[in-house]
Amino acid sequence: MMKSRRVLEFFIEGAIFLAGTVSILFVILIFIFLLKEGLALFRTVSVWEFLAGKNWYPISDPPRFGGLSLILGSIWVTAGAIVISVPIGVACAVFIAEVAPRWLREVLKGSVEFLAAIPSIVLGFIGLVTLVPLVQKIFGLSTGLTALSGSLMLGFMAMPTIVSIMEDALTAVPRSYREGALALGATHWQAIWRVVLPAASSGVIAALMLGIGRVIGETMAVMMITGNAARIPTTLLEPVRTMTATVAAEMGEAVQGSPHYFSLFAIGIVLFLITFIINLTADFFLHRKK
């Protein structure tokens, strides 16, 4: 074979190999850059203060970087969103996979996936002009920019993730399970509830984890409708600030190289680690099933 062709192929295959490893490279790079700027915060602020301090006053003098309110803000909104979205999402997936007639199935799946295609900024905007005033009116509050609004919207946005994972898990359950139950005289519902759902249980867990990951990472929608008050909430009907919203909102004001700047990267580290662990766990559950 021609030598020149050999050489060309060698380089092409080298490029292919490099491209293959690129994903590892980027994960590491992201982590390194977050650490580079984020760890600098801890020259002046202790880790404990950052994670457990209650006061987030980055522009006061002296600045305080107690991130507890932000972390709790994220947790509250996420918890609320998950409580809403998992039951409904799983129920919808069960409906699509087990109950809906075949012709309807693709239409329903497509519609749910369509929701996933809508940019989050658009959903945030819609939430701002419809959901927020609604919440304000229903609960008689001074403002509808609350954790509840955030949970509702984010729960809604997490649906496609939960529905699609759950639907995959359900269709992966062998037909013989269903048919076995039905042959023993069970109703369709009993077969679903007692046999199919338990068999797809790791799918529920994976959907849960990936749903959490999706919600905790959401930035724009939550920034627009939860009110951006960095206080520890006592009820869901108050404004909160999540970690993601904090970074997005304050980066514009933070001077490069200042502790404020570093603190936002430090939040980034926390977010990265959380989603890293969640993804690892969800992936583990998804693969264990196979």
Next chain:
Amino acid sequence: MNPRITQRIAFTFLFLSTLLILVPVFLILLMIFRDGFQALSWQFLTAYPRLGMRAGGIFPAIVGTVYLVAATLAFSLPVGILAAIYLSEYAKDNWFKRVIEVAIVNLAGVPSVVYGLFGLGLFVIFLKFGASILAGSLTLSIMSLPVIITASREALGTVPLSFREVSLALGATKWQTIRRAVLPNALPGMITGTILALSRAAGETAPILFTVAAFYLPRLPRSIFDQCMALPYHLYVISTQVPNVKLSIQYGTALVLILLVLAMNIVAIVIRAQFRKRKLW
């Protein structure tokens, strides 16, 4: 309780849950179309914003988004396809391959605002690209890679093994086989996946917040080192940062963005459908 009644109640609950998801989607679309349509006009699409975004059009934002998508395509498509080829055709089934796959899953799960921080730290500051289309599109490219790689791998996987074996048996090298027998048949699937990834990138705000987005630019960007305006950022600005913007303008912007995303999705779906129809195997 009678199992039949339980079933009826359960199925009703399932049905209602499904409606609970689908009805709002439908309503949201309706709202955007109805309220945004009034703002849509030729002028809206081709004019610059005036009066601090309160009047005029969104032309530079549209152009900016197009530029960003184009640049993201240029960076992410080749890398994504080559990476997929590696995973599908070259990588042995060992721990290393698994690590790559885990890395891809993780890249897919990184929050968009963290990508923004990363883009800021690496491209804007460390590599000194400054806030630019270059920095923004590189950030969006990395964000799009997991989707492109996954879709491309799937496309490669649907090509029958016999094509590869036949090619090898005729004396082709591995790369020749990939280039001539495998890739042409996987390309439509790869393109579909890429377009879908790009449609997502077009709608993203957080990654471009610190890496490229500009509040207002009096002219269109002239090089890849310039900043640009972008539709998602523009919508964010006029709905939260600038007071007293007419609601119709906000809806109009949202509508244009959705139409753009929708158009890209439709193109991708059409390509996929056409390919399936023409496919002889």
Next chain:
Amino acid sequence: MVKPKIEIQNLTVSYGPIESLRKVSLDVSEFEILGVIGPASSGKTSLLRTLNRLNDENPLFRKQGRILLDGLDIYTKMDVPLLRKRIGMIFALPAPLPLSIFDNVAYGPRLHGIRSKRELEEIVERSLRAGFLWDEVKDRLDTPAMKLSGGQQQRLCIARSLAVEPEVILYDEPCSGLDPISTARVEEAMQQLKQKYTQILVTNNTKQAARVSDRTAFFLMGELVEIDRTQKMFTVPQDQRTEDYVSGRFG
């Protein structure tokens, strides 16, 4: 004595823990048709895939022993793509590429650098004639190959293999999916090709081996039980197991 075209010396093949061929030794003479028969899992396909090194693609593949082509070890002294050009393979299920008939046959030559349209047209016609397919498709060379019938597709695959001018052709149960008429055509082609090519035919159909091959080798569970002139194998085989298989007592 003329040196054999292919010499297989003490070949043992395994895929991980599973042994597929055990200490197989045999020679293949130039221009002969060697039939390879035996029940399923006797190692016949392994033999072929080891000969054209297609087994290299399998990460679990291990081999011991030597295989010589014209006296050269194919595993240590030969460039793999070049080897596969010299030893062609026809698979069990006809495997046309999703291209036109012309492009299918021209695929091989194009790989090896032939670009001129005229040259390609000559090669395509020559190969399709040798594969007994030219008359049936000469008016529709640009139509998709996948629209041909099974028998035509298989002859197309033969033509495709011939287009790269191999020296040896391996057939892995080529007629298993074909009707009797198509089978007869393929067998006819094989007989004609004897003049220029060495052929090894693996088949599940003992009668086909009896019809077509000069010598036949009988494999059982990875071992070469017996190899002899076809006439002799089927009338007075030496080994009892051969006798049993050939007369249909098992298989």
